[in-house]
Amino acid sequence: xxxxxxxxxxxxxxxxxxxxxxxxxxxxxxxxxxxxxxxxxxxxxxxxxxxxxxxxxxxxxxxxxxxxxxxxxxxxxxxxxxxxxxxxxxxxxxxxxxxxxxxxxxxxxxxxxxxxxxxxxxxxxxxxxxxxxxxxxxxxxxxxxxxxx
Numbered sequence: 457x458x459x460x461x462x463x464x465x466x467x468x469x470x471x472x473x474x475x476x477x478x479x480x481x482x483x484x485x486x487x488x489x490x491x492x493x494x495x496x497x498x499x500x501x502x503x504x505x506x507x508x509x510x511x512x513x514x515x516x517x518x519x520x521x522x523x524x525x526x527x528x529x530x531x532x533x534x535x536x537x538x539x540x541x542x543x544x545x546x547x548x549x550x551x552x553x554x555x556x557x558x559x560x561x562x563x564x565x566x567x568x569x570x571x572x573x574x575x576x577x578x579x580x581x582x583x584x585x586x587x588x589x590x591x592x593x594x595x596x597x598x599x600x601x602x603x604x605x
Contacts, residue, residue, distance in 0.1 A: 459538040459571060463555055464513060466528040466565040474532050475507045477561040478554040498539045502547025506535040515567060519575035519587045526567055545596050552602040
């Protein structure tokens with residue numbers, strides 16, 4: 457079973473622009489028919505990625521022992537699926553590098569969710585908050601360097 461990470465970005469940012477932020481190298485950029493772009497990066501980064509857009513999301517996840525809810529009206533979803541055979545720390549570091557590039561490109565509200573039910577980080581009103589600091593963030597060697605805070 458693959459491990460899934462979903463980065464939700466509030467707003468109507470074009471999916472092709474978000475794909476460009478995540479993957480500056482044109483050869484790595486997801487392709488497809490808008491609003492659905494995808495790329496298989498299992499060999500190069502340890503994951504596949506999908507970039508798509510939607511309306512009226514409802515996110516209800518666990519965050520440090522409490523429930524956390526968010527309902528972005530318009531959103532872009534960047535979904536990372538880590539392969540079962542991938543070196544987990546390596547794949548997570550590669551995924552976080554893409555997340556860092558996306559977060560640095562704009563200031564929209566965002567949330568990174570693990571397997572649809574665990575909040576890893578949220579940025580609301582420009583304030584980034586990491587969740588699962590003692591477990592998830594310490595399990596990857598470069599996680600705190602890739603996403604400071």
